[in-house]
Amino acid sequence: MDLDFDPTGVLASLGEAELEHYRALLADLGRAAGAFRFEVAPNPCVGAAVLSDGVEIGRGFHRQWGGPHAELQAFEAAAASGVPRERWDTLLVTLEPCCSQGKTPPCTEAILRTSIRRVVVGALDPDPRHRGRGLEELRERGLEILFLRGASALERYSPHFVEWTRPDRLRRSVPWVIAKWAQTRTGQLSPPLGSKDGRWISSPAAREDVHRLRARVDAILVGVGTVVADDPRLSVRGVLDVPKPPLRVILDSSLRTPPSARLFQPCQPGEFAGPVHIVARAGFDAQYYRPLVEAGAIVHALHPGDQGHTSLRETLGLLWTEGVRRVLLEGGPRLLASAFEAEYIDQLRIYTASINGGVGPSMGRFLVAERLLQIERSEVGDDARLDAFLRK
Ligand SMILES: NC(=O)c1ccc[n+]([C@@H]2O[C@H](COP(=O)([O-])OP(=O)(O)OC[C@H]3O[C@@H](n4cnc5c(N)ncnc54)[C@H](OP(=O)(O)O)[C@@H]3O)[C@@H](O)[C@H]2O)c1
Structure with a gap:
């Protein structure tokens, strides 16, 4: 009208x-x-x-x-x-x-x-x-x-x-995806080996900032590589106003998530976390299924995507049907690269710490200046924070 x-x-x-x-x-x-x-x-x-x-x-x-x-x-x-x-x-x-x-x-x-x-x-x-x-x-x-x-x-x-609200986007039904990561000054997502802060790159203030962001999304998405390397909780901590704890979603083609992962442990007082969804490739080895379900996971089987992994496209479609509209992508370099290449990322939040070096590839090749829109730079604790939208 x-x-x-x-x-x-x-x-x-x-x-x-x-x-x-x-x-x-x-x-x-x-x-x-x-x-x-x-x-x-x-x-x-x-x-x-x-x-x-x-x-x-x-x-x-x-x-x-x-x-x-x-x-x-x-x-x-x-x-x-x-x-x-x-x-x-x-x-x-x-x-x-x-x-x-x-x-x-x-x-x-x-x-x-x-x-x-x-x-x-x-x-x-x-x-x-x-x-x-x-x-x-x-x-x-x-x-x-x-x-x-x-x-x-x-x-x-x-x-x-x-x-x-573009008509083709309305028809596609995929959630809004915010990719967030912490990187060293040289762009690596894992700190130099033997770093004194263990797996952490960003400062405690930046991590608190991430918890506030987590409290305002419907789901947090990572690849199984992050679960195996870091054993994260993917929960919201230190935030009082959490309207609905976000779902925790793992892209895990062949069910490599350990049933003993900290994801499956109950929340501590003041901690909020949604159900754990594991999205696997159809045809996974059945022996890994039951222990994960017993640990508390909801396991989905989807058609594989282009690279033989769980399809990111189908995962986002599945999340949409679960009522998810805003997703925080907190995966490592592999999942981030897949999401950049398929143009599923709408918004960026990057924390850059002052340490040099580190392990693994940088995301720099995806951060072409003309693709970043409405850039905003700020400081959080010892880290630089960048927010931007991505041109599709
Ligand atoms: N600095 C940061 O902000 C940050 C954040 C997260 C992780 N990390 C670091 O990153 C490292 C882990 O890196 P990672 O790249 O292995 O983690 P990841 O991207 O979270 O997980 C990658 C794995 O996800 C699975 N996957 C399933 N579907 C996929 C798809 N469509 N596209 C891509 N991957 C898919 C793949 O294994 P299958 O095919 O077997 O399923 C793949 O090996 C760790 O050292 C961790 O500490 C850093």
């Missing part, structure tokens, strides 16, 4: 100055919302503001994937302003409000519970299943709706969301 520019006729009642004020606010909210792009992707960056008599009294942003939407955050800020709720009259939102239950309840319902009578939006949802529906619902309930086309264009403020 493509809405008219002004479906409730509100435009005629507005002066040029008021329109300009709305446009400027929407652009400002769009820019500010972009600061959270790596935390919310593949969701759009959204900002919202509540006005009372034309004056902004509270603004809010969608800050975290799975977290409250911008509208609710703006309502919270408006409530804190002390302006009585019955004097809230206008809501500006950079993207039309949602009207369906996702990880959070529909924003249209929350809007209808306020005294707001006018909703001004700067972009429509590009997904044809949702496009215009939220606005239509609000219009039917008697609210004035104004769509200022281009005021907070998604192409400018949420290009990753445009990519996520």
Whole structure:
């Protein structure tokens, strides 16, 4: 559904100055919302503001994937302003409000519970299943709706969301994949032999940062090489707000995962971990199956991929059917290379430590400058952190 520019006729009642004020606010909210792009992707960056008599009294942003939407955050800020709720009259939102239950309840319902009578939006949802529906619902309930086309264009403020909702991507049904790794200054993913910190490359602060990221994904994916070499837990630790512990998924073509792996041990207090899924190649040796199931694994058998390993494509499809939408790929160089080559990686998080040298190949050949989009560099503890989206 493509809405008219002004479906409730509100435009005629507005002066040029008021329109300009709305446009400027929407652009400002769009820019500010972009600061959270790596935390919310593949969701759009959204900002919202509540006005009372034309004056902004509270603004809010969608800050975290799975977290409250911008509208609710703006309502919270408006409530804190002390302006009585019955004097809230206008809501500006950079993207039309949602009207369906996702990880959070529909924003249209929350809007209808306020005294707001006018909703001004700067972009429509590009997904044809949702496009215009939220606005239509609000219009039917008697609210004035104004769509200022281009005021907070998604192409400018949420290009990753445009990519996520492209028709061919919607048909493919594969989750958003964030590849994360730690590397030495020279790009190796394993430290120099005999390193004093054992298998760790990154600082404790960077590892805490990873736990916060793990708390905001549906699944963590590694290859069996990482399980055999590092015996990781792949759990979330030291984070209080863990909406749903992520599934732990091992690509393990011939069931080499040891049933004694630490993955299968129960969680300690304050630790969160989802079920362990092992994705194998159909035709694996049956003798390895039962001990893994007895250890607690859910074992899947899929057709092999191009290299004879478990198919990454089918694994991602399987995860989609399990409700997984955001995956953290934490594998070693082999799985990362497969995912880069098949162009399944949407987003990067790389920690670079100050040690030199190390073991194994670097991922440098995949990090061609023109493929990295919206790069953001920061420091976490002793390490440099890079976040970026990947051009497909
Ligand atoms: N610095 C970091 O951030 C980081 C992160 C993880 C690991 N590591 C290090 O990396 C080393 C392990 O490297 P790795 O490359 O062996 O680990 P990996 O990439 O996690 O595992 C590779 C294995 O996964 C299996 N696999 C199944 N399906 C696959 C597919 N479609 N594509 C690729 N592999 C598939 C393959 O074995 P089968 O065919 O037998 O299944 C393959 O040998 C360890 O030293 C570890 O410490 C470092």
